[in-house]
Amino acid sequence: MSVVLPGELIQSQHKNLKLGPGLQQSGDLQGRASIVVTRAGTLEQNTKGNKFWVEGNSRRYVPAVQEPVVGIICARQGEGWRVDIGSAHQASLDGLAFEGASRRNRPNLKVNSLVYARVSLAHKDMEPELECFDAQTRKAEGFGELKGGFLVRCSLKMSRNLIDPNYFLLPLLGSRFPLDAAVGMNGRVWVSAKEVKQTIAATRCIEAADPDGGGMDQTAIKKFIGTLDL
Template structure:
């Protein structure tokens, strides 16, 4: 059985959190308020984290996960996002995409998925999908285009490298960055960029993946030209 995390302890997505000793978390007399990074699982009667960070209680019976979470409030329907599966249900997944609320992903919204052949997806897997509904509703994502094809979306390889970036920089990178294309001429690699500020990279070696991450972060911090950035990339490969 997983250990329940307590107030001020560090949690990961999917961790169970001990927030109250009251008989029922849903008892109206308890007045528990859940902030960003936490939700109540009715099936297991437990509080679950869907973010990385420390559990905080700023006021009595008010809780949230204090961690670095890129702002995803500017996401719109149709945006590509990178998410982390928090829980698998009978016919759907709950996915953390940076919203205060988990996104829902139907297991039938994968290419080739049927009642008999559902995709092999579980907690901790990284998903690349497209936002289907936003606004006041629970966000939903799909991993197929209008023709039912994956079109690059789906479960990302578990030996890739995932990191966070500002939403503004991530959007700058999507579909219009010549640096990423030029780097592809240097080494083969795969990349998935989410409008929610998450980037997944897969290259042949860990050193190459870290070098790619360094060059993207360097681009975000400093206004260097392409030749200068390529020099930083080359140095990262040998350092």
């Protein structure tokens, strides 16, 4: 892990390299390849060494293909919708990009509805495109309209923490009360519990653990939960 700045070059010999946010391919990725850093932050990689990204504690989301996002429906557009995902440009969501959708059978999303979607197209010269199913199975796999619950806004760093299965917070909350959550890589988290006070507690814990907020660790969060009315 190292701090990188825009314009720096990263070298990699991995043949099946995947680039995440903050990096852009330069040249051929077969064999030794050059990767250009496009934003400041810390350079991260997965355990296999085949995926790199730049981790920065920013609230401006840069879409990346296959990343899950929580979007807000802004307007109807032809056979689909315009969706706010917190990036520089709104994304488009086709009415057929849902499990089982057809010309006669498609979701009826209203303005301000929430959707959990996956980025299917992300290019600097084109607007992002979304889909609400798994591209391989064509099944929803948890994607689609999010009904009820509450939308929590957090830093992109916190989103990445929450989507990591080894991160403590969601399992800790789930051990205290039943909780549904949809984590978007765009700094938005949808949470829903049986009782309103539980939903509020989950929201406050996410905000307290956010590096942009309190930055509490597991021990501090456990103590914090003890002060809440559950």
